[in-house]
Amino acid sequence: KFGDLNTVSIGKKNPAETGNTYYSMVFKYFLPADEAMSRDEGLSINRNFFALDDKDNAKPLAEAKVGVLMRAQLEIVVPVTRRLVAIEDFIPAGLEIIDTSLSTEDQTLNNGLSQFRRDQFSPSHYEWRDDRAFLFKESLRPGTYRFDYLVRALVPGNYLHLPAQIWEMDNPENFGRSNA
Numbered sequence: 001k002f003g004d005l006n007t008v009s010i011g012k013k014n015p016a017e018t019g020n021t022y023y024s025m026v027f028k029y030f031l032p033a034d035e036a037m038s039r040d041e042g043l044s045i046n047r048n049f050f051a052l053d054d055k056d057n058a059k060p061l062a063e064a065k066v067g068v069l070m071r072a073q074l075e076i077v078v079p080v081t082r083r084l085v086a087i088e089d090f091i092p093a094g095l096e097i098i099d100t101s102l103s104t105e106d107q108t109l110n111n112g113l114s115q116f117r118r119d120q121f122s123p124s125h126y127e128w129r130d131d132r133a134f135l136f137k138e139s140l141r142p143g144t145y146r147f148d149y150l151v152r153a154l155v156p157g158n159y160l161h162l163p164a165q166i167w168e169m170d171n172p173e174n175f176g177r178s179n180a
Helices: 109-114
Strands: 039-041 044-051 069-078 082-090 096-098 126-129 131-139 143-153 165-168 171-177
Touching: 044 082, 044 165, 044 171, 069 082, 069 131
Parallel strands: none
Antiparallel strands: 039 171, 044 069, 069 143, 082 131, 082 165, 096 143, 126 131, 165 171
């Protein structure tokens, strides 16, 4: 139960039995999206949306009109070298990620992102999914990195925006979460 002390008991059905008892436990919790606060447990991530012509990242966007292209920017802070780092950035339901690797997309859109390549996070692997961007890096040295990608507003409405997450896959206790 959320906000309550929860107890787990492990035992044998027949206490007279001898031998060892082996177990493993995995805990996962879910917070209401509008209450999720940023978290830094050894890794930090921040996410904003900017207009394509906002070169200085001066005005983060909170809303967009249908059809408008925006630049999503992840800022990642890594204090010590991390291995097998995964990042998930969930996008609001009314947006879509623009995959410029497809020949059906406007290839000139890559030119707009090229100016943001300094301090760029370069993933070993990435996936554009319907609801999120997934990024993976085998090794990440200490520093502050940025990763930019394009999104398009498709459907009018008000949407919740789930936090972006970063974690070390072999050590999930090292993680970070952005504000919602």
